[in-house]
Amino acid sequence: MTLTQLLLALICILTAAKMGGALMQRLGQPAVLGELLGGLIVGASGFGWIDPHAEVVHGLAELGVLVLLFEVGLETKLQELAAAGTQAAMVALIGVLAPIGLGTGLSLAFGLPWLSALLVGAALSATSIGISARILSERGLLATVTGSIILGAAIIDDVVGVSLLGIMKRLAEAGTTDWLTVGRITAMSIGFIVLVMVVGRLFVPVLQRVVAMLRGRGVLLVTFVTFAFLLAYLAERFGSAALIGAFAAGLLLEETEERHQIETQIKPIADLLTPVFFVSVGAAVDLRLLNPFDPSAWPTLMFTVCLVAVAIVGKLLAGFGAWKGDANRLIIGVGMLARGEVGLIFAGVGATAGLLDPGHYAAVIATVGITTLLAPPWLARIAR
């Protein structure tokens, strides 16, 4: 990718994001929906100007979601997340098991082989922390009980989702189930967050001393962002997910004095990079594979409609995991609807491993796209 191509892509992405965002806000919808729709227009479904798989654009999008999660971590009070703990865990559990069960069952009913059906089910289990967090933040719900449960469940869900992804990848490669590997990967993913929150806490004072010792412009920002990148790297490296590491870094730094300074400085970076991520997610969806006027697309369309229904029902069931009275179960269910990036990665892995033919691949992508597009306006409607 030459510099002119990169600049053109960024101009296109940022313009689509801000135009779409402003339009949706005029209509009383969350800005993130506008960014996703902007992505549809400039991406594969529309003009095809943006290739979200181009290496530099993809890299910027990945950094964007890391910065977003770091920022969300900075705004999340650990005590409140812990208070929502048991309920969040229950919501996450139902939110993973229900879509997997329903999605796998539906796929088997449509005649898919067992391993492919399991992959479709697993793809439905994902929750996009990025999109959930963005919507919650836009609606001012991050600090409520309902918000904490959604975010807590989304994080647990993502840990489980990424473990599942690793397991599915190995299953697809081996064509068999190795329960030892399954257990090991799952334990490592969950262990990582626990370890980081315990051991990482000891490193924060060291980090503060480094900042005080080094001098010059931008030292605080660069040191703390490097710390976030380091935890993201370690998370990714040891079988968890990079975004969980970035989020953990934010959580750890939330308790420091420098927090407000960092928040002010990270904001412009997030403003510039996160639209790259959301436009990319939108740009990766190709709606033309589901053209209702093309008879050859009808079987795929039928499967997609059922899959979307199952995807919605599965996550709405998750809301019932919040058994106490002060949480809104419908908001929780809808708040976890958006599959976003993790769902897309599942579909990609399935296609690469030969588990999904183009039709079923398109169906999974479309389901991810539709639930992701549906969540923001639905949540906006019920969370006034």
Add this chain to the structure above:
Amino acid sequence: MTLTQLLLALICILTAAKMGGALMQRLGQPAVLGELLGGLIVGASGFGWIDPHAEVVHGLAELGVLVLLFEVGLETKLQELAAAGTQAAMVALIGVLAPIGLGTGLSLAFGLPWLSALLVGAALSATSIGISARILSERGLLATVTGSIILGAAIIDDVVGVSLLGIMKRLAEAGTTDWLTVGRITAMSIGFIVLVMVVGRLFVPVLQRVVAMLRGRGVLLVTFVTFAFLLAYLAERFGSAALIGAFAAGLLLEETEERHQIETQIKPIADLLTPVFFVSVGAAVDLRLLNPFDPSAWPTLMFTVCLVAVAIVGKLLAGFGAWKGDANRLIIGVGMLARGEVGLIFAGVGATAGLLDPGHYAAVIATVGITTLLAPPWLARIAR
């Protein structure tokens, strides 16, 4: 490049930049020198951890230098630049012609063919606006007459340098001189800045209206940065250089009310991205090709020593282009010493076109590296 590789590269780059920068500041040197040295250590000359040619790192470095130039533009008062105009033009003229003449002559004396010799000379004519601007800004010299002359001359120099690069590229491809092309490219490069400063001024009020109309978080920043990317794209597209476009965008927005707000928000982005550029420049230099204990490297070493001398003399002569009494001629000469990225691009083009064998290529790279490393401490010493 996977996400783990990208994160590891960024952790390494940002750590090297801040450690090097802090160390140099302790020693009373500019931080940018520390970032270049940090690049030497983690790059080709040292541990080889960083490959500055990796697509995503390269893209981030290029965006970094654009953001830096945009920021410099925001801090540059056009009236003062115009006031330094004639002297800056004269400095730039000598600063281009003297190194070309001396470099080409020296290369011919060392037995290089005519076209290769001309390429070496042209590589010496470059001035790194990025590094010059950074040093001037660190020393608080941006607002002085001397600073304006250096910056003005560096900009003119870069326009001429990029034109020369285009010309050399065509010459290398064709193996012949086409004066019509030469004239056209030169005219377009100079014409671009003039056009932007005249026509671009009309677009700034439109931009301000767009910002007022759109709503939501980060609209001001994203709109103005997109504008900078747009001018950078147009500059690159129409035969000028992207960094000139970004600089022009900054100059145009310097006159707006929103200037201070933008400056505050662009700072964290520059803090994070510009070290990627400076560490990359350092990482691209491989000092081992000039090992004095390896006899096979002696001819290259001899040529390099002469080339460095010629490169220094050529730019010091440029200082005499400032004929009025209130400018410091030595500071001007030293301020234009750093060749930086443009010199490296020249060397790359020469190698790709087969005009430079590995030895002469290493010599040009080393000369660019040495002058670039020499400029900051020298300037720090004389500009107290």
